[in-house]
Amino acid sequence: MNSSLKITLIYLAVGIAWIFVSDRAALLIFSDDQVKLIQFQTFKGLLYVGLTALLLFTLIRGYYRTIRKKVEELEEVNKKLQESNKELEQFAYVASxxxxxxxxxxxxxLTQLERKYREQLDEKAHQYIYYAVDGSKRMQQMISDLLQLSRSGLKEEFKEEVDLNTLIDEFYELRKEQLDAVNAKFVYDHLPVIQTFKSPLKQIIHNLLDNALKYSKEHVPPRIEILVTEKDTHWEFAIQDNGIGIKSDYFEKIFVIFQRLHNKEIYGGSGLGLAIVKKNVAALNGKIWLKSKPDKGSTFYFTIKK
Amino acid sequence: MKSVHILLVEDNPGDILLTTEALEERKLVNKISVVRNGKEALDFLFQEHQYKGETPPDLILLDINIPLLSGHEVLQRIKTDERTKEIPVIILTTSSAERDIHLAYKNHANCFITKPVDIDDFMKAIFNIEDFWIQLVRLPSDTPQ
Known part of the structure; x- marks a missing residue:
């Protein structure tokens, strides 16, 4: 039984018992003096009201004190959390x-060495330099992705009108060379203009498009379809590709930071892309999931709250 | 050909080597002076202490994260002193922070360049600086008052 019900029942039981017992006692004592009886009853009533008022006061005061203390504790914890979050972001930024x-x-x-001493170096030396440069380039990519992850999920102060068509156009401009080289095609009807926080949404869409492009089949031009549906409380996005697809065993794994499914030599990247996407979707109070079959392509779905 | 003297304010020895090598490759610059911190930069420009009798540079390449006085402080001194305010200052830094960009232009930097991470892009950036600031632009230093 919960405590508020318990207290009420005890109060009722004690109160009713008190009324009956004291009434009987009063009748016995003041059986022949009606005025005295009424005076006693009045005094009894006042006493009872006074006592219950005192009880009520103590209970409510205690209750509010506990709540206030809890709120203060929560505020304190919240403040500390915000501070440490800020420090962490600052740290990630500075570190990277x-x-x-x-x-x-x-x-x-290393690049200068290769450029200026090309003639004096043998095949092996060039190979050593290649691996060293490649390693440092990959680390650079990783650092810049970590930097993006540390900043992701941060929202602007206010929602703004975001034209989803523009968001796709921006991606096209950014990746023009790469897109034209593989003859990639985007398929979408006119997309809506929605009220949201722009930078997390942009990161989500650009990262998902990057993935759709990256995990395309060799010698098959990537075809990426974008669908946006309006629901009661949220917008639902679907980004469908005709790429290599993913086994359902790995659906959970792909969202884990630094988790990769392929060898670096085949598909580059730091394994942070989908972790960044997931963090941003969470920041927009949405969900993310996917449907995919190996060799048939993948569809990534995500929602954002209106 | 006009003679051009560049002052490079930079503390990272690797960057000094890369920048001077890139500047020398095109043979557009006759003299490159290098100082390693903000104090030396001001001493050089105002010909004080060990830099007495130095000729003033035609162009300044200034990093922001340098010891003693930051690039911002050096820039402010340059742009508020009658003797030096005419000299174009190119901020060349690893920083891409919005704060640094705005502060630099507020202090009248002539342009702000974030050092490209890739070496080829870095070289290109230096060549672009030369093409624009040495070949295209007319500098105050080669114009009679």
Missing amino acids: HDLQEPLRMVSSF
């Missing part, structure tokens, strides 16, 4: 920025 610097030196001077 400062980490780029020495890495830039490594790759720059």
